[in-house]
Amino acid sequence: MQFRFELEGGNFSKAGYASSQIKKVLKQLSVDPRIIKRVVVALYEAEVNVVAHAWRGTVLADIEADRISLLLQDEGPGIPDIGQAMQEGFSTASAAVREMGFGAGMGLPNMKKNVDELTIESKVGEGTVVRMLTYFSANDR
Amino acid sequence: MKIRQIMALTGATVVCGSGREDHEVQCAFASDLMSDVLTLDCNGVLLVTGLCNMQTIRTAEMADVSCILFVRGKKATPEILQLAAENDMILMETDHSMYHTVGELYCNGLPPIY
Numbered sequence: 001m002q003f004r005f006e007l008e009g010g011n012f013s014k015a016g017y018a019s020s021q022i023k024k025v026l027k028q029l030s031v032d033p034r035i036i037k038r039v040v041v042a043l044y045e046a047e048v049n050v051v052a053h054a055w056r057g058t059v060l061a062d063i064e065a066d067r068i069s070l071l072l073q074d075e076g077p078g079i080p081d082i083g084q085a086m087q088e089g090f091s092t093a094s095a096a097v098r099e100m101g102f103g104a105g106m107g108l109p110n111m112k113k114n115v116d117e118l119t120i121e122s123k124v125g126e127g128t129v130v131r132m133l134t135y136f137s138a139n140d141r
Numbered sequence: 142m143k144i145r146q147i148m149a150l151t152g153a154t155v156v157c158g159s160g161r162e163d164h165e166v167q168c169a170f171a172s173d174l175m176s177d178v179l180t181l182d183c184n185g186v187l188l189v190t191g192l193c194n195m196q197t198i199r200t201a202e203m204a205d206v207s208c209i210l211f212v213r214g215k216k217a218t219p220e221i222l223q224l225a226a227e228n229d230m231i232l233m234e235t236d237h238s239m240y241h242t243v244g245e246l247y248c249n250g251l252p253p254i255y
Contacts, residue, residue, distance in 0.1 A: 016199030044203040101175030101192045
């Protein structure tokens with residue numbers, strides 16, 4: 001089962017739509033609510049990152065019987081130092097993003113905490129690719 | 142603590158989810174920073190916040206927070222109210238400050254998450 005969503009840089013009114021739709025699907029599939037929360041919190045953080053930092057992007061969600069794979073690709077400034085960006089408290093967010101309640105440097109660490117696998121690739125001036133994988137059962141990890 | 146007690150203690154009015162004044166919350170978290178709300182791992186939470194925008198509701202949706210109390214006289218827009226209603230949330234508004242509001246709730250037995 002695959003889903004695709006478009007993300008628009010700077011448009012906070014739509015940020016979270018993909019996460020909301022994925023949450024509904026996972027609920028319908030009777031996935032453990034604790035797993036659903038982990039998945040959608042990570043996806044929402046990733047969505048907010050694209051809206052906050054990039055020009056545009058896409059979310060691709062691939063749901064299988066035992067797992068969900070999430071791929072976020074954006075066109076944007078990229079991340080010069082991913083290791084630095086993963087540190088709690090490090091942020092390059094604008095004042096406008098902070099006014100929305102984000103930009104505290106918690107997004108990437110919180111994504112890592114909530115998924116089973118996280119990989120980030122980025123090219124400065126081109127964009128960033130984020131892959132997140134979560135298994136529905138602890139036995140599959 | 143029941144919604145009706147929260148209303149009485151903080152002078153809040155329910156602007157979404159009226160008729161559910163007997164709904165109970167187990168604990169509270171106060172923050173204007175949604176990134177912190179997304180780190181919570183607890184059920185039955187009341188979110189007390191002065192941040193009143195669509196991302197407050199989206200954050201609550203993802204964090205499984207179903208009750209929000211807006212402080213400092215912040216007013217939810219029709220768009221916010223619609224999204225909250227779609228997610229079966231209870232929204233309240235009070236003119237009191239964050240400090241006053243959480244002080245009343247804490248002193249009357251609503252525990253923090255940590």
